[in-house]
Amino acid sequence: MPNRLELSGITKQFPGVLANDNVSFAVKPGEIHALLGENGAGKSTLVKMIYGIMQPDAGEIRWNGEPVVVPNPKAARKFGIGMVFQHFSLFEALTVLENIALGMDAKVPSRELEARIREVMATYGLALDPHRTVATLSVGERQRIEIVRALLLNPQLLIMDEPTSVLTPQEVEQLFTVLRKLAAEGCSILYISHKLHEIKALCDVATILRGGKLVDTCDPKQETSRSMAEKMIGSGLKDIVKPEGRSFGTPKLVVNRLSTLSTGHFDIPVRNVSFTVRAGEILGIAGVAGNGQNALLDALSGEVRSDDRDAISIDGLGIGGMDTTERRRHGLCAVPEERNGHAAVGDFSLSDNSVLTARDRLGMVVMGLINSGAARTYTGRVIADFAVKALGPASTAGSLSGGNLQKYIMGREILQKPSVLVVSQPTWGVDAGAAAAIHQALVDLAAAGSAIVVISQDLDELRALADTLAVINMGELSAARPVKDFSVEEIGLLMGGVHGEAAA
Amino acid sequence: MQFRLEKRREPSRVVLYSAPLIAVLLTMFFGAIIFSAIGYDGVGAVREIFLTPITNSLKWQDLAVKASPLIIIGVGLSIAYRANVWNIGAEGQYIMGGLAATWVALLTHGMGGFWILPAMMVAGFLGGAAYAAIPAFFKTRLNVNEILTSLMLTYASVQLIYYLVRAPWKDPMGMGFPQTRRFASEALLPNIVPGTIVHAGVPIAIIVALVAWFVMSRSVFGYQVKVVGSAPHAARYGGFSENKTIWLALLLSGALAGFAGALEVSGPFQRMVPGFPTNYGFTAIIVAFLGRLNPLGVIFAGIIMAITFVGGEVAQTTIGLPSSASGIFQSMMLFFLLAGDILVRYRLKRVAPQGEARA
């Protein structure tokens, strides 16, 4: 039997980057094939070419043994290639049925379509009401729409782009069941991820990319996580250096029964959240996206103020009623998840972006006028200390890559030496080297006596970084405990909403 | 040969600042072609509209007098648009400023005093600001689109002039004309160049623009306006209130438009007439864009727009071009400017046709 998909010598050049350099590998029928690599390794570009969103500059794609050109996604679907994107291409205001109908190339009467949807859902155990509006669905349910949409085309190859980044461990298990069943029926699966334990659990073959080049094609079950990670990242892994035997000081940030109001349908509010972070301590907050993390960050940073002055206090001073500027004066800095447009202004120079949060703490304002010299000097320091790849303080924030912008933002806050720092997703989309540098900077800041809160969906990150851990689910926060007391299973249960001692 | 747009790493400053000039040149070029095509003397039209006002020194005073309200209103609008606040009702705020000043002038008629003119200016300021406060209130409280409210208020304010000059403020000695009496000399804007029509509003316009430039480029307030306009979410994170900024932007742009109204009514008009709304408030929208929302740029853009106004009048008498032609030229300029904006962020790149690429 010929290979389902075979790539040979695929090359794709972007201005300034060789995204794929002579990549060749094959996927057999019924095989679950992992495509493994860091952010920026070229995984997305590669599958975009398979799915017809982009065209390779050189190389050949063979489909069931025949050389083919995939001019567009429609053609890809015609071949029998389905794809589930990392960022769902869903329409919030439309129903599940309408969303699926939009993804169908052939015009199917909606009654017939609904019947087929119900059939597919029954076959694979995917529960979903076709008439619900997408805006009311959870992230896991939304992913199911994408999967159903792909399955309706009876694909011979299903591409899954980072499908588990938004799921609880339990939802991940359900997804794997579906994928294994599909593979058993002969559908090949190209599974893109950088989560090594998932790949070991699910995949038959793994192709590893690094810097656009194919590094290795291996059997993940024969490899250790560490050996795959080294292939993925290259020059040996750097561990975070945590000073041994640290002791924590007095409580610095105390949050006492903090609740927020509902703001919109993008995130749910937090209810009765309480925790304490001591000087030198890093508290990790784990949870699946959309469980109140944004509301929590906004409430802590001061973007949303609390009616209760004492809901949040620093060194015993109630700051609940203060805005972000006043909180910064009292030593609390924060970094939201969204970099461009929230933590930084894309159209502004880095220097002007420094004015955004550092103007008061670093004396950049004199009598209502901005001292742009001071802003430039400080920005230069951030660029140097955090190895930000930018032409200089005058570069616009929007011209930086995601990872570099994140380094700049983290540097901008950390160099202000805040006594309390709250960060969300500090290394999302950042390459491994930069992530390690950011982690080290956070650990060093804590060692210097600051209290740090890290909100993240990356359990590996939290387990490496945090001293204590709490889990947020549906706007409620579990009790914080030393991170080493948690097992992955327990965190997973908490993330899925099983609370209390029964789970412990 | 095909072209493709490719994102620039950094927005091009060269394109940003040269685009208005290129837009003017393209307008002259295509304007000549279009007006020739529809049966006018196209080259003559462009010459009379764009060049005569500059080359004929007798027209300079007209330019200065026409440019100053455009600059004052344009400065206010450039600040509002920077804040992403779309006040397009400057014409209405200009009218209300003019009416407020008129009210003071009529009320104080017969009283002497140096304070009358300043009081009229303050009234103009407040009148424009108060009228702009309506869209600001609804925008910040209920998120009602300020474009629609400010524009609807403009239409309403025109009716208010008609009403006032027809009934309560009508000049009893005016032989039935719907207009107010001529203001007393204390309520008239002084000329600053004897023998011309150049009034005190001209230097004031330049001062307003310079002060606004300094504030916008150096102060925390200017920074606040720009952050709220380009990234409201980041502004909140940086500690700036979006609602406060919307209020300030609308009040400031309204106040300046009202101030321009007060200057106009006490200067060139000398009384309130139904013809007081002369579209300065709408033309100032083009001025703000052509000036790149930068107060210094607004000075030049205001002069260019004044040229098309004065030139339009010249062309009307010399070659019989209809007065509406200047409106066409003005909107063409804006079209070309907006079309060119994409080249600030993108560059045109020549690409080989498909097929050759994969040799």
Added chain:
Amino acid sequence: MSTELLIAIIITVVGASTPILIAALGELVVEKSGVLNLGVEGMMLVGAITAFVVTFTTGNHYLAIVCAAGAGVAASMIFGFLTLSLSANQTATGLALTIFGTGFSALAGQGYSARPVTLLGPLFPAELATHPVWRVLFGYSALVYFSLIMVVVVWFFLKRTRAGLILRAVGENDLSAHSIGYSVIGVRYAAVAFGGAMAGIAGACFPLLLTPQWAERMTAGRGWIAVALVVFASWKPFRLLAGAYLFGLVMTMELYAKAGGGPLSSIPSELWAAMPYLATIVVLVLISIRRDASSNAPACLGRPFLPSN
């Protein structure tokens, strides 16, 4: 109130409402595709002068309507090219289009002022409309029936057809629609052109349905009211119908207030003239108090789209 007066009121209200309704239906489709075209007023003026000139020279009203629609499309394509192909700022471009339409129509209408044309007559034979009640049903010109049919057509298109679903999808999430393989720009061009045609026809209503002559700026802000109505109707065609008729009522109120005598007739006519604009503000405020109304707005409204690759 006598039946005669009531019928007269209904007929004037329907006439005054029709241009707003037609323009607003076009703008509704444009906005549903995620584009905010504030040039409606300008396109209407272009349509009005086109319809006037064609009627004046040929005497053929239907040809005039078709030409007005074509002129509206042409004007809308200026907007489309700038905002869709060059992703220029939609608000600014829409304003520029209105300024352009005002200037263009004034230029083209030079020398035509105070020259009368004939109004477009009723569609149905006069025998059908002899009785006053029948007149309410059958006494209008084709433009009125066109506007009513288009309400149903637009509703059906958006709700029941696949093309309408795609259009809504493009307005809801342009990036997703693009990634599925729909031509975002193509769909939006089509929507903008439809909006232009409708605005052109709406403009034609002024010389053909309301006042049989050309006057500069004769649309008097009705295009802006149409834009406001779309918000008021929360992007729903049948609510648009109700809203347009409500405005028709406000706009013609002066007529019967004057006719009816009593305290209303002493209100200065300037206040009556200002009423539609003030009513627009009131209506926008009222609709905003109901929080959920704006949640029906297309998510991509006014956002430029430029595919990244």
